[in-house]
Amino acid sequence: MFYGWILLAALSLIYFLSLGSIYYGFSVVIPEVVASMGWSRTEVSAGFSIINLMLGCAPFVADWLIRRRGSRFCIALGGAVAAVGAAVVYLCSSLPLFYLGTAVLGLGMTIQTVLPGTQLLTRWFSRRRALAMGVFMAASGLGGFVAAPSFAWIIAASHNWRLVFVAMALCTLAASLLALVSVKESPEEVGEVPDGRKATQANAAATTVKRSRVHQTQYPWTFREALRTYPFWAIVISGAFVVIGNTIVNSQAMLHLQDQGLSIVLSATVLGLIGLFNTGGRLLTGVLGDRYDPRYLLGAGLLVQLLGIVVLDQTTQPWIAYLFAVLFGIGYGMASVASFPLIANYFGASSYARLFSVRSLVATALGAVGPVAAAMAHDSLHSYRPVFLGFAAIALLMVVMAITMRPPLPPTAD
Numbered sequence: 001m002f003y004g005w006i007l008l009a010a011l012s013l014i015y016f017l018s019l020g021s022i023y024y025g026f027s028v029v030i031p032e033v034v035a036s037m038g039w040s041r042t043e044v045s046a047g048f049s050i051i052n053l054m055l056g057c058a059p060f061v062a063d064w065l066i067r068r069r070g071s072r073f074c075i076a077l078g079g080a081v082a083a084v085g086a087a088v089v090y091l092c093s094s095l096p097l098f099y100l101g102t103a104v105l106g107l108g109m110t111i112q113t114v115l116p117g118t119q120l121l122t123r124w125f126s127r128r129r130a131l132a133m134g135v136f137m138a139a140s141g142l143g144g145f146v147a148a149p150s151f152a153w154i155i156a157a158s159h160n161w162r163l164v165f166v167a168m169a170l171c172t173l174a175a176s177l178l179a180l181v182s183v184k185e186s187p188e189e190v191g192e193v194p195d196g197r198k199a200t201q202a203n204a205a206a207t208t209v210k211r212s213r214v215h216q217t218q219y220p221w222t223f224r225e226a227l228r229t230y231p232f233w234a235i236v237i238s239g240a241f242v243v244i245g246n247t248i249v250n251s252q253a254m255l256h257l258q259d260q261g262l263s264i265v266l267s268a269t270v271l272g273l274i275g276l277f278n279t280g281g282r283l284l285t286g287v288l289g290d291r292y293d294p295r296y297l298l299g300a301g302l303l304v305q306l307l308g309i310v311v312l313d314q315t316t317q318p319w320i321a322y323l324f325a326v327l328f329g330i331g332y333g334m335a336s337v338a339s340f341p342l343i344a345n346y347f348g349a350s351s352y353a354r355l356f357s358v359r360s361l362v363a364t365a366l367g368a369v370g371p372v373a374a375a376m377a378h379d380s381l382h383s384y385r386p387v388f389l390g391f392a393a394i395a396l397l398m399v400v401m402a403i404t405m406r407p408p409l410p411p412t413a414d
Helices: 005-035 041-069 069-089 097-113 114-124 129-158 163-182 198-213 222-229 230-259 262-287 294-311 318-347 354-368 369-381 385-405
Strands: none
Touching: 005 041, 005 097, 005 114, 005 163, 005 230, 041 069, 041 097, 041 114, 041 230, 041 354, 041 369, 069 097, 069 114, 069 163, 097 114, 097 163, 114 129, 114 354, 129 262, 129 318, 163 198, 163 385, 222 354, 222 385, 230 262, 230 294, 230 318, 230 354, 230 369, 230 385, 262 294, 262 318, 294 318, 294 369, 294 385, 318 354, 354 369, 369 385
């Protein structure tokens, strides 16, 4: 059996445990922290923004660690760092300590998950790259589906939101142990080749890729050459709005739904359903992304995502909340996966880690604005509507940008 499939299963479980518990678990905790600590929504939401800033900045740290110590070390270290961050939040009694804990938590989560995982998959998979990335990234949505209601139950049963951070630490440490025993850096390490094919099969597949509807570059793009292309920045900016929509929803949806009269458990269930349908959207992009250019999936997913936020603005009944979860989950799932194979397909694997880091820095720096802007809007206007509908209007322009871009031409072809 091709070891790449075993590796994919292990990486998916790591993603499930780490990002699924931290990112979605933190969303469940926000209303409880506001109520118990006496901090404003803006102050607590800033902690979620800090986690998202780490998602943008920490990939550079992950890239440095991968180049010097390898992906296995990077993933294992990330879990230990995240556990330290969870411990700081558990013990905190002031906003500065709360922010320090969220920063360390976000740093650990980031260097444990997305970049080392997708970097490994670009080495192990070529012909089935989008499928592998779709399966991998679907794990975080599934993690959210499990973590959100589970953590809400912990809070309801114990009346202690801090125990959620104990659960987060245990999840990230378990993920670190899994990485130490399962991660292999490349197919060559176990005497295999990408996709598990023989050399003759690989050559035949390379010819097929050139004739398929999915562009995969044969030019060895350098980092600086890629930065000078319009398609790269179109991927980055449109992908940034995917992230902005997600940070707004994950930081404010629990608060908004409870404002509308839904219980904490029902609101957490809706958040968990987003994770479930997020999983479906990511798998859909994974299945279709090797057959159709992922730019169309990026645009389609972003369109469905913004429709979900419009529905959230109108949520007054449980069934509307469930509709929001379906639309937003599927849309975000599709769009969030699409940019990763796009970067790999358009610019190759050699510069992928650094290009991914730039993409993450821009996307999450902009995404970090979402929670604070939404919370400030509510604190001053007592409504999320300006932020929800403003996002939808701008995101519609990003849909057009995504579906109209074309694969970059190598510099020698200009």
